[in-house]
Amino acid sequence: MKAIAAAPRAITDYQGRSAEELFKRTAEAKRALGNRVMVLGHNYQRDEVIEHADFRGDSLLLAKLAAQHADRPSIVFCGVHFMAETADILSRSHQTVILPDMAAGCSMADMAAIEQVDECWDELGRILPVEETVLPAVYVNSAAVLKAFCGEHGGITCTSSNARAVIEWAWARCEKILFFPDEHLGRNTANKMGLPREQMIVWDPFKPNGGNSAEAIRKARLILWKGHCSVHQMFQPAHVDYFRKQHPDIKVIVHPECHEDVVNKADAVGSTEFIIRTVSAAPAGTAWAVGTELNLVNRLKKEQPDKHVYFLSSTVCQCATMFRIDASHLCWAMENLADGHVVNHIVVPDDDKRWAKIALDRMMAIS
Ligand code: 13P
Ligand code: SF4
Numbered sequence: 001m002k003a004i005a006a007a008p009r010a011i012t013d014y015q016g017r018s019a020e021e022l023f024k025r026t027a028e029a030k031r032a033l034g035n036r037v038m039v040l041g042h043n044y045q046r047d048e049v050i051e052h053a054d055f056r057g058d059s060l061l062l063a064k065l066a067a068q069h070a071d072r073p074s075i076v077f078c079g080v081h082f083m084a085e086t087a088d089i090l091s092r093s094h095q096t097v098i099l100p101d102m103a104a105g106c107s108m109a110d111m112a113a114i115e116q117v118d119e120c121w122d123e124l125g126r127i128l129p130v131e132e133t134v135l136p137a138v139y140v141n142s143a144a145v146l147k148a149f150c151g152e153h154g155g156i157t158c159t160s161s162n163a164r165a166v167i168e169w170a171w172a173r174c175e176k177i178l179f180f181p182d183e184h185l186g187r188n189t190a191n192k193m194g195l196p197r198e199q200m201i202v203w204d205p206f207k208p209n210g211g212n213s214a215e216a217i218r219k220a221r222l223i224l225w226k227g228h229c230s231v232h233q234m235f236q237p238a239h240v241d242y243f244r245k246q247h248p249d250i251k252v253i254v255h256p257e258c259h260e261d262v263v264n265k266a267d268a269v270g271s272t273e274f275i276i277r278t279v280s281a282a283p284a285g286t287a288w289a290v291g292t293e294l295n296l297v298n299r300l301k302k303e304q305p306d307k308h309v310y311f312l313s314s315t316v317c318q319c320a321t322m323f324r325i326d327a328s329h330l331c332w333a334m335e336n337l338a339d340g341h342v343v344n345h346i347v348v349p350d351d352d353k354r355w356a357k358i359a360l361d362r363m364m365a366i367s
Helices: 019-036 059-068 081-090 114-127 144-152 163-171 183-192 214-219 237-246 272-281 294-303 327-339 350-365
Strands: 037-042 055-057 074-078 096-098 134-139 156-158 176-180 200-203 222-225 251-254 287-291 308-311
Touching (some): 019 037, 019 327, 055 059, 059 074, 059 350, 074 327, 114 214, 134 144, 134 163, 144 156, 144 350, 176 183, 237 251, 237 287, 272 287, 294 308
Parallel strands (some): 037 055, 037 074, 074 096, 134 156, 134 176, 251 287, 287 308
16 A cells, blocks of 8 residues: 655646646546545536546536445545535545635625525514425525525525426425525526516515515515526527527527526526537537536537537636636645545535535435
8 A cells, every 4th residue: 555645745736737747647646546536527617627527417416426426435526615515415424525626616606695594584584484484495506504504494405407396396395485596597497387477586685674575575485595607697688699690590508597588588498417418419410509608518519519519608608616626726636635635625514414414315305
């Protein structure tokens, strides 16, 4: 067995190295680790990272893989912080989850803080019997403590691929849903389910009662947190119009984090995995305008050369935080692991973990 190196290697030693060197060294560390590691890569990751992934997928698929592979003591998660936290919650206690760059967060996840959600719950409680009438449903794009809040209050988590099933589950148990932090995923899903507009309200955490009258709150069946994805909000209805004009036969496919005005004009809407599957399964020669993150679209273009794949926006829509994970951070995390050092260990506190797992397990049971 290899001796453990005295001190972890420094990330600064990896900056400015050539792509070839980083690729070789990462592959070598992975070979040395063998079945002791599983590398997971979200669909938005760069090619230089994805090429080392054992599995790639959307947030639901990656969460399932983390839960299933108890045989891998380490999980190197190439994605963003909330995804790595979810992997830590769903994996076993003997497993360690590593996020190659701790700065890989999610701007949407930062739009709901536990203090704001507690405050919202208290305000709702002054207007109605909140525990009996409101069920909290949190998008996985959120901190673990918010998932724990849901677990503790009879609630549930959801992803972009099961939001409808989760909302159905919640309405079967409760009159109202508090859906956070993405108002668009909630609204787009409820629109498809036919919920009348007057039964949806938006909760602005910076206004008293979220900016709503007590009467509007009593009437609402869906309370949508005012939060959004800074990447997906860039797509506009005019982008869809432009492509339809240029290519009359084009199909438009978008992520449900887009604004409803974009989603309503699209031919198909779904998770990153749904988008990849749908375009991949389409007949050769078909044209697709894709409204989601740029790395995914560029890879789809490369991997589906028999189709015409276009990026829906005219301006760059890259997820700046997903982009933080690069070849040097991955190589740094993998070589340290091969040396016996765990860097950037993601650890969800036990109390949050227990309740968050309850909310995640409820989702897994219906996914
Ligand atoms: P998916 O679950 O569709 O992969 O989406 C995650 C995400 O962050 C989209 O912005
Ligand atoms: Fe978060 Fe948007 Fe990036 Fe997805 S694309 S990780 S929602 S900031």
